Amino acid sequence: MNLKKFLAGFIILFSFAGCSFKESDSKKLSVKKAEGTVISENPQEFTIFAIHLGKAFNGELPVFNKAFEMTNIKLKGIASKNQSDEVLAFNLMMAAGELPDIIAYELPEELEKLGAEGKVIPLEELVNKYAPNIKKFWEENPGYKKDAVAADGHIYMIPNYNDYDSISTSQGYYIRKDWLKRLGLKDPKTLEELYVVLKAFREKDPNGNGVKDEIPLFLRGNTSKKIISSLADIFKAEYSWYSKDEKGPVFGPAEPEYKDAIRELAKWYREGLIDSEVFTRDVSSRDYILNNNLGGFTCDWFSSTGNYNSRLGNAIPGFDFSVILPVEYKGKRTTSFARENYLGGWSITKAAKNPVEIIKYFDFWYTEEGRRLWNFGVEGDTYVMENGKPKFTDKVLKNPDGIIPLMVLRGEGAQYRLGMFQDGENERQWADPEAVSAMDLYIKSGVVKSHMPILKYTKEETAELSKIDSQLYSIAEEMTQKWILGVSDVDKDWKNYMRRLRSVGLKRAEEIQRQAYKRFMEK
Numbered sequence: 083m084n085l086k087k088f089l090a091g092f093i094i095l096f097s098f099a100g101c102s103f104k105e106s107d108s109k110k111l112s113v114k115k116a117e118g119t120v121i122s123e124n125p126q127e128f129t130i131f132a133i134h135l136g137k138a139f140n141g142e143l144p145v146f147n148k149a150f151e152m153t154n155i156k157l158k159g160i161a162s163k164n165q166s167d168e169v170l171a172f173n174l175m176m177a178a179g180e181l182p183d184i185i186a187y188e189l190p191e192e193l194e195k196l197g198a199e200g201k202v203i204p205l206e207e208l209v210n211k212y213a214p215n216i217k218k219f220w221e222e223n224p225g226y227k228k229d230a231v232a233a234d235g236h237i238y239m240i241p242n243y244n245d246y247d248s249i250s251t252s253q254g255y256y257i258r259k260d261w262l263k264r265l266g267l268k269d270p271k272t273l274e275e276l277y278v279v280l281k282a283f284r285e286k287d288p289n290g291n292g293v294k295d296e297i298p299l300f301l302r303g304n305t306s307k308k309i310i311s312s313l314a315d316i317f318k319a320e321y322s323w324y325s326k327d328e329k330g331p332v333f334g335p336a337e338p339e340y341k342d343a344i345r346e347l348a349k350w351y352r353e354g355l356i357d358s359e360v361f362t363r364d365v366s367s368r369d370y371i372l373n374n375n376l377g378g379f380t381c382d383w384f385s386s387t388g389n390y391n392s393r394l395g396n397a398i399p400g401f402d403f404s405v406i407l408p409v410e411y412k413g414k415r416t417t418s419f420a421r422e423n424y425l426g427g428w429s430i431t432k433a434a435k436n437p438v439e440i441i442k443y444f445d446f447w448y449t450e451e452g453r454r455l456w457n458f459g460v461e462g463d464t465y466v467m468e469n470g471k472p473k474f475t476d477k478v479l480k481n482p483d484g485i486i487p488l489m490v491l492r493g494e495g496a497q498y499r500l501g502m503f504q505d506g507e508n509e510r511q512w513a514d515p516e517a518v519s520a521m522d523l524y525i526k527s528g529v530v531k532s533h534m535p536i537l538k539y540t541k542e543e544t545a546e547l548s549k550i551d552s553q554l555y556s557i558a559e560e561m562t563q564k565w566i567l568g569v570s571d572v573d574k575d576w577k578n579y580m581r582r583l584r585s586v587g588l589k590r591a592e593e594i595q596r597q598a599y600k601r602f603m604e605k
C-alpha cells in the first residue's frame with residue numbers, strides 16, 4: 083500500500099470539498115471548513131445493526147461523536163445493550179423483517195446472501211460516484227477489492243480490512259528458554275529436536291520443585307477448532323479448507339498430512355507431552371499454567387503472549403517465555419497462522435432512504451483523518467501527532483486505571499468492527515515491544531504461509547456448502563479428539579472415517595470450493 087499516494091488523494095479531495103462548500107454556504111463553511119469532511123449540510127441520523135465482541139453499537143462513543151462532528155452524520159445502533167450474541171441478534175432482526183439503514187456483520191456470506199435477495203443494495207455504482215477514497219484504496223490494492231466482490235459480480239459490502247501488508251501474521255510459537263538453558267538444550271529447529279525438548283520438559287523437572295508436574299505442550303481456546311488447528315500446525319497440517327495446489331481447496335482433515343499429524347500427536351499425548359486437559363481448558367488456562375510455572379511450549383497470539391516476561395519476570399526467577407520460529411518438518415518450516423485480509427463488513431439496506439450520504443460516510447473512514455480516528459481515537463485524547471505521525475498518549479499506553487491499551491481504545495469506539503481499514507502501526511505501538519519483534523521475526527523469516535482467500539459463493543452454494551461443512555467438521559472433531567486422546571486409533575479408523583466424510587458430501591463440498599476458488603482467482 084502506497085501511503086503517499088493515499089495521502090495525496092486525500093489532499094485533492096480535501097481541497098475540492100473545501101471549494102464546493104465555500105461557494106454554497108459560507109456560514110457552514112466557517113464551522114466545518116477545517117475538517118473538509120462534512121457530508122450533509124443538516125445533521126442526519128442513520129440506523130445501524132452492529133454487535134462486535136458482545137457489545138452492541140453505541141453511537142455516543144467518542145470516536146463516533148467525533149465522526150459526527152466531522153461529517154454531520156450520526157449513527158444510531160438498533161441492537162439493545164443486553165444483546166451480546168451477534169449471530170442470534172442478526173437472525174432475530176431478519177426474522178422480524180424490519181431493516182435498519184446499515185447492517186454490519188461478521189459473516190460476509192450472509193451480507194452477500196442478503197444482496198442476492200435484494201435486501202441490501204449493490205454498492206459499486208455508489209462507490210464509483212461518491213466514494214473516491216474507497217475507490218482509490220481499491221485501485222491501489224486490487225487484492226483488497228476482490229474481497230469485496232460477491233460471486234455474482236456485485237459489491238454488497240465494504241469489508242473491515244486488516245492491514246495485511248504490515249502485519250501478516252497472527253500466532254507464533256513460544257517456549258520456556260530458561261528451561262532449555264537449565265537442561266542444556268538449544269532452541270529446537272526441527273520436529274525431532276522439539277520432541278526431545280518436550281520429553282526433557284516432562285522428565286527432568288525444569289521448574290525444579292521435585293515434582294513431575296510440568297505440562298510440556300499446552301494450548302488454550304474456547305473451541306476445539308482452535309486447539310486442533312494449533313496442534314496440527316506443528317506438523318504442517320491444517321484443520322480447515324486450504325489451497326494445497328493449483329487445483330484449489332482441499333478439506334484439511336481428509337488429507338494424508340493430517341492423518342500423519344494425528345498419529346504423532348496421539349503418541350505425544352500418550353507420553354504426557356501434551357496437556358492432558360487440552361480439550362477441556364478455557365481461554366484463561368494460559369494464565370494459570372504460566373503463573374504456576376508449569377507450561378513449557380505453546381502456540382498463541384503474539385500480541386497477548388509476548389508480554390509474559392514483563393508480567394512474570396519478577397514472580398518466577400529467570401522466567402523467559404520467548405518466541406521461536408516454527409520447527410522444520412518434512413522440509414517445511416511454515417505456519418498457517420496468517421491474518422485474514424478482512425473480518426466482516428458493512429452494507430446499506432434497501433430500507434435506506436439516503437444511500438448516497440451513507441456511502442459518503444463509509445468513504446469518510448478511508449480518508450487519512452477518518453482512518454486515523456478509527457485506529458487511534460480522538461486527537462489530543464488518546465493520541466497526539468508527532469513528526470506527522472499519530473502517537474498514543476499515556477491514557478492508552480499507561481492507563482491510570484490499569485486497563486490494557488486495546489481495551490482503552492475499544493472503550494473509545496476505536497477498532498469497532500464495521501467496514502474500516504486497520505493501520506498496522508496501531509498494534510505496533512500498543513503491543514509489547516517483544517510481541518512486535520516476534521511478529522517481525524516471523525514476517526521477515528518468511529515462515530507465514532498465506533491464507534487461501536475468503537471465497538465467495540452463490541446463495542445456493544452457501545446453503546449447500548454450510549450444510550455439508552457442519553457435518554464434515556462434526557465428524558472430524560469427534561474423531562480427532564478420540565484419536566489424540568487415545569480412545570481410538572487413527573490408522574485403524576482412517577478408511578471408515580473417509581467413508582463417513584464422503585457419505586455426507588465431501589466430494590460435492592470440494593467441487594463447490596474449487597468452483598468458487600477458480601471464480602475468485604479469475605476475478
Ligand code: CA
Binds near residue numbers: 287290
Ligand atoms: Ca517439576
